[in-house]
Amino acid sequence: MTDTFSSYAMRNVPRYTSYPTAPHFNAGVTDAIYSDWLGALSPRDSLSLYLHVPYCREMCHYCGCYTKATRQEAPLLSYAKTLGQELELVADxxxxxxxxxxxxxxGGTPSLLPEQSLLDLAGMMRVLFDLSPDIEHAIELDPRYVSASLAETLVTMGVNRASLGVQDFDPTVQVAIGRVQSYDLVKTATERLRHAGLAALNFDLMYGLPEQSLETIRDTVARTVELNPGRIALFGYAHVPWMKKHQRLIDESRLPSAAERLALAEAARADLLSAGYLAIGLDHFARPDDSMAIAEQQGELRR
Known part of the structure; x- marks a missing residue:
């Protein structure tokens, strides 16, 4: 364990799932400025497309994402139409x-969009943009909603990497965070994806959750290793109920202390390294044969 990782696990720092990170966004970036940025791009500039779907079937207690719960089809269809319009605007x-x-x-859970909407949007991107032959086309999935049909649809769309929100396999922890999904359910989801031809899988795990112990998190890591994902993200839970009101459903007295939180992170990290995964940055791990690990070893890894 490095001093850097120990310091990171003990501190509150900005999430860096986007770049620039969220605190750097401001109202000074107008539509005109954004339009100018798009128009200034040249053939030398490679592009990335991010499609955010802010809907889930239900809200998990720990969630810090911008999403909302819906069980209706209408808002999903409407949002898919809006995404298509946005793609056309950007391309123009x-x-x-x-x-x-x-x-x-x-998201959210982007795979909640109707399968035909997913296919239509993927087709629009092929028409509107010049997609690289070696494109990485990834999607975040809730393993509770991965059907065999969805797996086939994702492959038809050209998706070649999927990230599954696992968090923790312990039943007591799952009840505490409002995300109940058995090991067998997650195993079935991974089998469906691999059977359809989608072999590049990521698992998201979390430490610092209520009811977690060294025993439970080490068991979660062991079960994760059994399922053999190519990449694993090990995130620290951020408890911010003043920002995310649904987090008030979590009993704060059951959260680990700062010292316990660090011990959880260290134990999970040590077991992942012992299992043969390579550490990539502060909280990502990859099998040696994964493209991220290979790029890191060759000095070619870029954000």
Missing amino acids: HLKTPGQVRHIHWG
């Missing part, structure tokens, strides 16, 4: 763009 403002090298669907 690009004068001489380069190739799209990355597509990422995030």
